[in-house]
Amino acid sequence: MIMKIATFNANSIRSRLPILLQWLEDHKPDVLGIQETKAQDVDFPKEAIEAAGYHVVFRGEKSYNGVALICKSEPTDVKFGFDDGGPADETRLVRAMVDGVAVVNTYVPQGRAIDHVMYKYKLGWYARLKKLFEAEYAPDQPLAWIGDINIAVEPIDVNRPETRKDDPCYHIDAHNAFLDVCSFGFTDVFRKHHPDEEIYSFFDYRAKDAIAKNLGWRIDYVLTTDPLTAKSISCEIDLEPRKKEKPSDHTFMVAEFGA
Amino acid sequence: MIMKIATFNANSIRSRLPILLQWLEDHKPDVLGIQETKAQDVDFPKEAIEAAGYHVVFRGEKSYNGVALICKSEPTDVKFGFDDGGPADETRLVRAMVDGVAVVNTYVPQGRAIDHVMYKYKLGWYARLKKLFEAEYAPDQPLAWIGDINIAVEPIDVNRPETRKDDPCYHIDAHNAFLDVCSFGFTDVFRKHHPDEEIYSFFDYRAKDAIAKNLGWRIDYVLTTDPLTAKSISCEIDLEPRKKEKPSDHTFMVAEFGA
DNA sequence: GCAGGCCCCG
DNA sequence: CGGGGCCTGC
Numbered sequence: 183m184i185m186k187i188a189t190f191n192a193n194s195i196r197s198r199l200p201i202l203l204q205w206l207e208d209h210k211p212d213v214l215g216i217q218e219t220k221a222q223d224v225d226f227p228k229e230a231i232e233a234a235g236y237h238v239v240f241r242g243e244k245s246y247n248g249v250a251l252i253c254k255s256e257p258t259d260v261k262f263g264f265d266d267g268g269p270a271d272e273t274r275l276v277r278a279m280v281d282g283v284a285v286v287n288t289y290v291p292q293g294r295a296i297d298h299v300m301y302k303y304k305l306g307w308y309a310r311l312k313k314l315f316e317a318e319y320a321p322d323q324p325l326a327w328i329g330d331i332n333i334a335v336e337p338i339d340v341n342r343p344e345t346r347k348d349d350p351c352y353h354i355d356a357h358n359a360f361l362d363v364c365s366f367g368f369t370d371v372f373r374k375h376h377p378d379e380e381i382y383s384f385f386d387y388r389a390k391d392a393i394a395k396n397l398g399w400r401i402d403y404v405l406t407t408d409p410l411t412a413k414s415i416s417c418e419i420d421l422e423p424r425k426k427e428k429p430s431d432h433t434f435m436v437a438e439f440g441a
Numbered sequence: 442m443i444m445k446i447a448t449f450n451a452n453s454i455r456s457r458l459p460i461l462l463q464w465l466e467d468h469k470p471d472v473l474g475i476q477e478t479k480a481q482d483v484d485f486p487k488e489a490i491e492a493a494g495y496h497v498v499f500r501g502e503k504s505y506n507g508v509a510l511i512c513k514s515e516p517t518d519v520k521f522g523f524d525d526g527g528p529a530d531e532t533r534l535v536r537a538m539v540d541g542v543a544v545v546n547t548y549v550p551q552g553r554a555i556d557h558v559m560y561k562y563k564l565g566w567y568a569r570l571k572k573l574f575e576a577e578y579a580p581d582q583p584l585a586w587i588g589d590i591n592i593a594v595e596p597i598d599v600n601r602p603e604t605r606k607d608d609p610c611y612h613i614d615a616h617n618a619f620l621d622v623c624s625f626g627f628t629d630v631f632r633k634h635h636p637d638e639e640i641y642s643f644f645d646y647r648a649k650d651a652i653a654k655n656l657g658w659r660i661d662y663v664l665t666t667d668p669l670t671a672k673s674i675s676c677e678i679d680l681e682p683r684k685k686e687k688p689s690d691h692t693f694m695v696a697e698f699g700a
Numbered sequence: 701g702c703a704g705g706c707c708c709c710g
Numbered sequence: 711c712g713g714g715g716c717c718t719g720c
Contacts, residue, residue, distance in 0.1 A: 193710095194713050220714060245714045246709080292710065386710075387711035431710080431712080452720090453703055477720095479704060504704045505719075551720060591720095645720080646701035690702080690720080 184415070185281065185439045186211040189328040189402050191289070191384070191432035195219040195250065198430050199227050201423050205434055206234050209420075212254045213280050214434075215287030216240075217330040219248030226250070239276065247273035249289055249329075253280050264310055271307070283410065284319055288329040293350030301350050304332070308359035312366060319407075321367030327405040330384075330432065333360045335370070338380050339400040351401060368405040371417040371437045381419050384432045393424055404437040413439040443674070444540060444698045445470040448587040448661050450548070450643070450691035454478040454509065457689050458486050460682050464693055465493050468679075471513045472539050473693075474546030475499075476589040478507030485509070498535065506532035508548055508588075512539050523569055530566070542669065543578055547588040552609030560609045563591070567618035571625060578666075580626030586664040589643075589691065592619045594629070597639050598659040610660060627664040630696045631676040640678050643691045652683055663696040672698040 188211040192198040195216060206214070219226065221242045231238045231252055241262045242248030251257055259279045263272030277286040288311065293304035319325050333356050334340035346352035364370075372381075382398025389397045404417055417437040424433040447470040451457040454475060465473070478485065480501045490497045490511055500521045501507030510516055518538045522531030536545040547570065552563035578584050592615050593599035605611035623629075631640075641657025648656045663676055676696040683692040 197713065218713085294710085387713090388710085389711090428712090456703065477703090553720085646703090647720095648701090687702090 183441050185283065186213075186436055187283075187285070187326050187328060187404055187439065188214045188434055188436035189217075189287070189330070189404060190214060190434045191217040191330040191402060191430060193218050193220070193430040193432065195221055195248070196225065196227060197428060199230060201426055201429065203230065203234055205420075205423060206231075206236065206252070209434075209436060210254075211252075211436060213283075213285055213326075213328075214252040215276075215285065215328045216250040216252065217248075217287070217289035219250055220245060221248055239278065241272045241276060243273050247271075247289055249273060249276045249287055251276050251278055251280075251285065251287055253278075255281050257285075264314065266310055266313065268306075268310060274307075275311075282324065284323060284325040286315075286319075286325070286327045286329075288327065288331060290330065290332045292332045293356070296348055296350050296353050296355075298350070301353075304350065305355055305359045308356075308363050312363045315363065315366045321407050322409060323407060324409045325407040326410055326437075327368060328403065330402050331360065332401050333357065334399045334401055335360060336373075338378065339382075341380075341382070341397045341399070351399065364405065367407045369408070369411040371404045371406055371411065371414050372400070372419070372435060374411070374414060375417050381421075383419050383435055385424060387431050393421065402432055402435050404435060406437075406439075410439055413441070415440045442700050444542065445472075445695055446542075446544070446585050446587060446663055446698065447473045447693055447695035448476070448546070448589070448663060449473060449693045450476040450589040450661060450689060452477050452479070452689040452691065454507070455480055455484065455486060456687060458489060460685055460688065462489065462493055464679075464682055465490075465495065465511070468693075468695060469513075470511075470695060472542075472544055472585075472587075473511040474535075474544065474587040475509040475511065476507075476546070476548035478509055479504060480507055498537065500531045500535060502532050506530075506548060508532060508535045508546055510535050510537055510539075510544065510546055512537075514540050516544075523573060525569055525572065527565075527569060534570075541583065543582060543584040545574075545578075545584070545586045545588075547586065547590060549589065549591045551591045552615070555607055555609050555612050555614075557609075560612075563609065564614055564618045567622050571622045574622065574625045580666050581668060582666060583668045584666040585669055585696075586627060587662065589661050590619065591660050592616065593658045593660055594619060595632075597637065598641075600639075600641070600656045600658070610658065623664065626666045628667070628670040630663045630665055630670065630673050631659070631678065631694060633670065633673060634676050640680075642678050642694050644683060646690050652680065661691055661694050663694060665696075665698075669698055672700070674699045
């Protein structure tokens with residue numbers, strides 16, 4: 183039996199509903215984590231997703247952030263946000279159990295600029311996330327951390343890396359914060375299957391012909407603990423949705439895990 | 442030889458460019474008067490219209506109003522607005538000579554409400570228009586007054602007329618102001634050919650299933666002096682564009698004049 | 701309900 | 711560039 187786990191920063195789930203529903207129909211993932219739904223819960227297109235044969239849990243707000251988990255099986259133990267006394271950020275973090283797999287879907291703060299208070303917040307967010315993994319999960323359980331993590335890790339994860347040193351999504355402190363969370367026991371499944379490929383998951387709307395010129399970033403990830411990593415068959419970035427009418431600036435990444 | 446004269450309130454010529462270009466290709470009018478272009482002159486899609494084989498003259502402003510004349514032959518004596526000492530309203534009135542026919546394209550003020558200062562302005566606008574016709578044209582010359590005149594004249598020109606008595610587009614004073622201009626020598630060409638039909642040219646976006654339930658207004662007109670009226674062969678409202686994706690709230694009216 | 705404007709944001 | 715707000719207008 184194969185399990186498909188996917189992630190997509192929708193940049194408004196309402197604007198992306200046609201692309202989302204088409205992708206669900208074409209790829210039939212077992213789990214799809216969404217980030218940047220940009221919809222209050224009353225405005226979330228629950229019915230359309232359920233009509234497509236999926237369960238969905240979500241937490242959003244006006245204009246910014248918002249996460250969802252779209253699952254073939256009903257997710258259990260659904261929790262939003264942190265519970266560590268800091269800002270809960272319920273619209274940036276959702277986790278649940280799906281078919282015996284723990285899934286953690288995050289929309290990590292972008293950070294604005296390395297001299298901005300939001301960058302400090304981003305680094306702190308990674309530290310809080312590591313604590314959450316340590317407190318509530320174990321590296322020997324099947325665990326998938328997915329989402330828009332707003333960091334490109336290696337030079338091949340971003341175009342023109344030499345110009346990105348001071349970018350909040352490529353700065354050394356961000357790298358270290360991310361790698362520290364990975365030290366819990368996570369493997370970057372895409373990179374496992376594609377050790378050298380410069381394929382990106384995000385293309386800024388403002389960059390001219392970004393997709394044709396491959397001017398993007400790989401900032402969306404499927405990260406797994408060993409029990410899942412061992413079963414990983416493939417992990418692909420699907421560029422097609424980024425080429426459609428009214429696309430998100432991100433596109434889908436999907437990983438397959440076998441028996 | 443047949444001359445086709447048409448009118449269309451585009452509610453943004455930029456948003457309506459696909460529908461407009463398709464309609465030009467399908468109907469090949471000799472003259473098409475546009476209202477509510479909602480584009481400054483620098484933003485007007487001149488090239489696309491010229492590429493379709495038409496001449497075009499236009500005057501617009503940010504967000505509101507804006508008129509254009511789209512013509513197979515090059516229009517001459519092009520003039521915008523009034524020249525009577527009052528507000529010129531150059532983005533509500535354009536006139537020209539086209540193939541020996543005088544064409545006056547108007548976007549008459551809507552009036553807001555009958556107790557609003559804009560309603561007085563609307564009534565005054567009709568009076569100014571009558572003076573313009575008297576000063577610069579003659580009833581025995583071929584003259585077409587076209588456009589969104591923001592008045593439904595008879596009960597069959599609007600759905601549920603009994604509820605419209607206090608509507609600035611149906612109020613008695615508006616009727617009289619319009620009929621006074623018509624006394625110059627104008628005939629409502631659509632009504633000449635369709636004496637009893639309840640067919641409308643405008644359907645409010647807010648009315649549920651407006652077009653299916655025929656909940657509209659006939660507020661767009663082709664009005665002609667006797668030399669043209671005598672040659673009038675047909676006048677139709679084309680509902681198809683109103684049913685397309687991203688329609689204007691108005692649709693096209695087109696009149697044919699024979700030799 | 702859908703235009704356009706303006707703002708904030710990445 | 712394109713989301714979402716919010717405003718105005720019809």
